[in-house]
Amino acid sequence: MTARLLPFSDDPIRPSSPASVSIQFDGAPIEGVSGQSIAGVILASGPLGFRRTSVSGKSRGVFCGIGVCFDCLVEVNGDRDVRACQRRAVDGDVVVTQHDALPGSIA
Template sequence: MTARLLPFSDDPIRPSAPATVTIRLDGAPLDGVAGQSIAGVILASGPLAFRRTSVSGRPRGVFCGIGVCFDCLVEVNGDRDVRACQRRAADGDVVVTQHDPLPGSTA
């Protein structure tokens, strides 16, 4: 699957150029469109996984996309456990991927 963003000129309901936002994911700048969720900006930039499970370290990204599950948890501007699918990206947001070992583990 290839990440892509439809050109705004092809969208009949959005005739003018959208405002852009830039967020940083683990230090790398990612460009998005104003109004996109943080998950949307990340997915449109290419990465499909941005969290790892506590038990086996398996990659996770957006699963439900509506805030029901917890597969898209990230840290945003120092706030942990933010659902990336529910938070709109704001210009300058600093996003850090999360991996929390199980309580009592040494990992």
């Protein structure tokens, strides 16, 4: 168990029933709630890692959540380097994880 969206029926702030939003993440359809960030939709569907780093290939995901750290970069509808925590998910968004390997050594 990891990040999860509090079901609206359990929420003490008594929200109204939310509409859903559907996006694709690395080819798989995932569903979130209308108005969520792309980062929030991905986190609630399970994955914590959004990209692999260039030097060591390590997994990275949301860290600061407010657009400062740039660790949650993803490709959205063909645009690279979009901060997933800052972009609102729109129905049909195609989101792809990024990995920019360092250029190979010159032979």
